[in-house]
Amino acid sequence: MRTYCLLFLVLLLGGWPDVAAQTRIPEPKIFWPPPSYVCYRAAAPVRMDGNISDEAWAGVPWSEPFVDIEGAVRPKPRFLTRFKMLWDDTFLYIGAELEEPDLWATLTRRDSIIFHDNDFEVFIDPDGDTHNYYELEINALNTVWDLYLVMPYRDGGPAIHSWDMSGMQSAVKTEGTLNQPGDKDQRWFVEIALPWEALKEAARPKSAPRPGDQWRINFSRVEYRMVAENDIYKKAVDPNTGKPYREDNWVWAPIGLINIHYPELWGYLQFSGAIAGQGREEFQERLEERAKWALRRIYYRQWARKGETSSFAADLESLGLPEKDLRLKGFLFPPVIQTTRNLFEAAYRSEAGETLRITQDGRIWKDR
Numbered sequence: 365m366r367t368y369c370l371l372f373l374v375l376l377l378g379g380w381p382d383v384a385a386q387t388r389i390p391e392p393k394i395f396w397p398p399p400s401y402v403c404y405r406a407a408a409p410v411r412m413d414g415n416i417s418d419e420a421w422a423g424v425p426w427s428e429p430f431v432d433i434e435g436a437v438r439p440k441p442r443f444l445t446r447f448k449m450l451w452d453d454t455f456l457y458i459g460a461e462l463e464e465p466d467l468w469a470t471l472t473r474r475d476s477i478i479f480h481d482n483d484f485e486v487f488i489d490p491d492g493d494t495h496n497y498y499e500l501e502i503n504a505l506n507t508v509w510d511l512y513l514v515m516p517y518r519d520g521g522p523a524i525h526s527w528d529m530s531g532m533q534s535a536v537k538t539e540g541t542l543n544q545p546g547d548k549d550q551r552w553f554v555e556i557a558l559p560w561e562a563l564k565e566a567a568r569p570k571s572a573p574r575p576g577d578q579w580r581i582n583f584s585r586v587e588y589r590m591v592a593e594n595d596i597y598k599k600a601v602d603p604n605t606g607k608p609y610r611e612d613n614w615v616w617a618p619i620g621l622i623n624i625h626y627p628e629l630w631g632y633l634q635f636s637g638a639i640a641g642q643g644r645e646e647f648q649e650r651l652e653e654r655a656k657w658a659l660r661r662i663y664y665r666q667w668a669r670k671g672e673t674s675s676f677a678a679d680l681e682s683l684g685l686p687e688k689d690l691r692l693k694g695f696l697f698p699p700v701i702q703t704t705r706n707l708f709e710a711a712y713r714s715e716a717g718e719t720l721r722i723t724q725d726g727r728i729w730k731d732r
Contacts, residue, residue: 388671389518389726391664392620392629394435396657399617400632400647401427401581404640406450406457414537414553416448416459423641424448424459427616430585435618445484445585445614449633450640453572455533455557460484460583466590467542467549468597469504475525478502478509479611484554485584487630490567492580492656494627495519495727497566500529504552506536512566516625519726531559545592575637578650582630587612628660628728651694652720652730655712658690659722662699662710666724676708676724677701 402425410420430445432438443463450457462484469481478501479485489497494516501509512527534556540549560572573579589600589609599608613622617631632653636645665683666676677683678701680690691697692712699712711721719731 389664389667390621390623391661391668392626393437394618394620394629396654397649398629398631399428400634400649401425401449402634402636402645402647403449403451403456404636404638404645406452407639407641409452409454410450410457410555410557412533412535412555412557414535414555416461416553416555420450421448421459424450427583430583430614430616431618433584433613433615433619433622433624435620441585441587441612441614443587445583447583447616451573451635453560455559456563458486458554458556458558460554461551462554462585463551464504464540465548465550466545466597467504467538467540467552468590469507469542471503471507472505474507475509475511475528476507478507479586481586482588483586485586485624486556486558487582487584487624487627488558488563488566489580489627489630490563490573492578492627493568493727493729495725497580497627498529498563499523500532500556500558502534502536502554502556504536504538504542506534508532508534513625515725515727516627518623518625529558529562531561533557543597545595545597573635575635576648577635579633579635580627580630581633582624582627583616584624585612585614587614628657651692652714652718655692655695655714655720656722656728658692659699659710659712659720659728661685661689662701663722663724663726666708666710675705676703678703 427447430441445462447458447460471478471481481503483501483503486500497513499511499513510529512524514522537553539551541547564570564572588611590597591600602609617629619626619629634647638645665685669677680698694715696713699710701710707724709721709723711719713719722728
């Protein structure tokens with residue numbers, strides 16, 4: 365309810381910030397497809413104690429190791445990060461392992477800016493329209509920051525910091541001594557249970573997923589370089605600037621730039637009806653996702669053109685997109701573009717009679 369009250373207030377006061385005033389929405393140098401993960405059902409409810417080596421997680425596949433948020437142009441992360449997932453009728457369960465030689469965390473108040481510590485982060489867009497999605501951050505003290513984003517910051521935001529995910533559970537387990545320099549720590553583990561009762565608010569339909577459904581999800585890890593001074597951990601300072609080194613951003617699905625809020629590049633989470641360890645299911649790529657990506661490329665180029673000429677383009681040729689990249693199996697070519705000075709819509713119609721649309725605010729959806 366608070367979400368809709370805020371939306372009404374923003375509209376009453378004159379609408380979102382003027383995205384048209386931005387000169388450009390950067391086009392990432394990452395192309396299709398993002399990674400995918402098949403999530404199996406839990407045989408029984410998962411106990412939140414931070415122990416992801418117990419029987420509940422047996423047979424559950426690990427994700428690929430995290431990479432730098434900018435992709436292969438950056439060095440491989442110094443420490444391993446990976447996750448597992450399960451689900452049942454009540455929760456989406458997440459278990460993560462983070463290698464860490466220096467366990468450190470300082471923030472203890474809920475909804476602190478947790479990425480000022482080393483942290484683990486979860487981002488979920490249930491319906492894949494890139495609007496109305498969730499962010500959760502947690503540190504090694506099990507301090508949580510959860511927020512609801514009406515749309516990405518690039519499209520005008522906002523983030524609702526007062527929102528709390530009612531019913532969420534979490535636990536952290538450490539292998540080593542937290543905040544004690546001088547020894548060598550090993551890793552920390554995170555367990556999180558996210559309730560469908562909260563997550564369904566941003567889903568379409570507003571319900572828990574069914575077997576075969578696909579949501580968009582990503583994970584991030586913020587990691588600082590630490591030094592010990594007088595038996596206290598501090599962020600290492602770059603002697604060239606006199607300021608702490610920039611944090612590392614390691615993710616499951618790379619973005620191609622330092623901005624996790626590109627939901628169209630997050631990975632795919634496919635829900636399986638099979639019990640974990642009792643069979644294997646392959647991820648099923650859907651043709652309409654290719655069409656969504658093509659529409660997203662039009663969106664990037666439209667904003668680049670807006671920054672250069674102060675207007676959107678009414679045709680593909682002006683956007684410089686190769687025709688071969690936009691001719692898609694099962695969809696009618698060309699996509700239809702309509703523009704005004706500050707608005708645009710691009711639409712792909714499928715041979716089955718469905719239409720995918722994207723507008724200047726980045727939202728993407730399907731008409732039937």
